[in-house]
Amino acid sequence: MVRTRSLLHHAKQITSYYGVNSGNMKLPKRWVAPRRAFLLVGVFCVLCLVILSSRSGKDTLKPLDWHVSPEYKKLVHQHVQKVLERECHRGSTRQGLFARLPASSHMTQPFLWKNTPLSSNLFKYPPPFGFRGLRGKIPSLLQQLPESNEAPLFKTGPDTCRRCVVIGNGGILKGLELGPFIDRFDTIIRLNSGPLGEFSVDVGNRTSLRISYPEGTPTHWLDTDPETVFVAVVYKSVDVSWITAMINKLTVSLWDWLFFWQNVPEEIPLERNRFRLLNPLVIKETALDLLKFSPPTTRLWGWDQNVPTLGISALDLASLLCDEVSLAGFGYNLSQERIPMHYYDQLPMSFMLWQKMHNVNEETKVLKSLIKEGTITDLTGGVHCSFCP
Numbered sequence: 294m295v296r297t298r299s300l301l302h303h304a305k306q307i308t309s310y311y312g313v314n315s316g317n318m319k320l321p322k323r324w325v326a327p328r329r330a331f332l333l334v335g336v337f338c339v340l341c342l343v344i345l346s347s348r349s350g351k352d353t354l355k356p357l358d359w360h361v362s363p364e365y366k367k368l369v370h371q372h373v374q375k376v377l378e379r380e381c382h383r384g385s386t387r388q389g390l391f392a393r394l395p396a397s398s399h400m401t402q403p404f405l406w407k408n409t410p411l412s413s414n415l416f417k418y419p420p421p422f423g424f425r426g427l428r429g430k431i432p433s434l435l436q437q438l439p440e441s442n443e444a445p446l447f448k449t450g451p452d453t454c455r456r457c458v459v460i461g462n463g464g465i466l467k468g469l470e471l472g473p474f475i476d477r478f479d480t481i482i483r484l485n486s487g488p489l490g491e492f493s494v495d496v497g498n499r500t501s502l503r504i505s506y507p508e509g510t511p512t513h514w515l516d517t518d519p520e521t522v523f524v525a526v527v528y529k530s531v532d533v534s535w536i537t538a539m540i541n542k543l544t545v546s547l548w549d550w551l552f553f554w555q556n557v558p559e560e561i562p563l564e565r566n567r568f569r570l571l572n573p574l575v576i577k578e579t580a581l582d583l584l585k586f587s588p589p590t591t592r593l594w595g596w597d598q599n600v601p602t603l604g605i606s607a608l609d610l611a612s613l614l615c616d617e618v619s620l621a622g623f624g625y626n627l628s629q630e631r632i633p634m635h636y637y638d639q640l641p642m643s644f645m646l647w648q649k650m651h652n653v654n655e656e657t658k659v660l661k662s663l664i665k666e667g668t669i670t671d672l673t674g675g676v677h678c679s680f681c682p
């Protein structure tokens with residue numbers, strides 16, 4: 294029973310993580326033979342529980358039998374070493390993306406600030422592609438943010454060339470012991486609650502930016518890096534209230550609390566000038582221009598599968614902040630069901646099949662071609678392994 298509950302809990306986490314709601318249960322119009330129906334439903338439920346508990350025993354609680362081959366680890370280390378030591382080319386990742394982006398993308402700003410003028414462009418699409426429907430809430434949120442010149446992200450000079458790495462949360466990182474290599478990048482971008490601590494040997498201990506939405510944010514803040522900046526992403530109206538509360542060290546109202554599908558942190562222990570608001574046009578650009586997804590349409594329920602994952606949106610953000618962008622821990626190979634889905638838990642990859650919000654296959658295609666053409670590098674080889682024999 295505990296196992297079953299644990300599996301159901303995981304299933305809820307994953308489905309809700311990706312914003313899926315399988316709420317299509319309908320009540321039958323008439324009960325023809327109520328007692329028999331109840332009996333059937335009862336038997337069906339018992340069967341489901343039996344199946345779920347036997348599955349959870351096999352797949353989720355026992356650690357997945359995952360070992361990195363020493364040869365692969367060595368290849369990855371050599372590859373990352375090369376990436377870190379070769380000549381750094383200024384602006385190369387953004388230049389590479391321009392081949393796929395419209396001219397307007399030369400103007401994309403990574404963040405919104407207190408003094409950012411609110412263009413009508415920002416309100417064209419609903420979140421996460423824009424702020425449509427949030428005209429009343431956004432100006433007061435901007436008031437809480439630092440001014441652009443007040444909180445520079447990093448010192449830049451005419452001849453600095455920044456190498457950045459976006460750390461995906463993929464299980465492929467497990468056991469590769471890339472931590473010390475990752476820490477050598479100039480800027481380290483982490484996603485959602487991707488933890489450090491005991492995992493530092495695989496993922497490093499520095500965090501330059503942590504990008505997340507409320508439900509994805511660690512409930513207990515773990516970054517010890519004094520440089521860390523928190524980048525908030527708005528997926529729905531109530532996220533704006535949460536971000537405002539976090540910046541001002543206030544509690545979120547009970548009413549707002551009802552709209553989160555998972556526990557959200559009550560506090561982010563960072564100074565005001567360490568908060569950033571992601572420009573939603575970065576997500577719009579990622580979805581519509583880079584991935585060529587269709588523009589959002591009005592739907593009452595469900596998703597168009599046109600919301601990019603936070604990982605690929607972070608890549609687009611990184612191209613605006615850095616000169617060369619690398620990825621680590623990316624790649625969901627759905628046919629390798631035994632690979633752990635995340636580096637920090639025991640969920641098997643097969644759970645990824647539950648989500649309906651993102652189009653992972655399309656994203657993988659685009660990432661693959663960006664890696665092959667040299668616009669970005671894949672340090673761990675999960676999307677495309679350029680260093681495999």
Ligand SMILES: *[C@@H]1O[C@H](CO)[C@@H](O)[C@H](O)[C@H]1NC(C)=O
Pocket residue numbers: 498499500517518519
């Ligand atoms: C990361 O670990 C290194 C080596 O143990 C240490 O010198 C450094 O201060 C740590 N950095 C952070 C941000 O914890």
Ligand SMILES: *[C@@H]1O[C@H](CO)[C@@H](O)[C@H](O)[C@H]1NC(C)=O
Pocket residue numbers: 626627628629675676
């Ligand atoms: C996924 O894994 C399978 C089995 O190991 C492999 O044959 C296939 O090439 C992989 N697919 C991708 C897209 O890497």
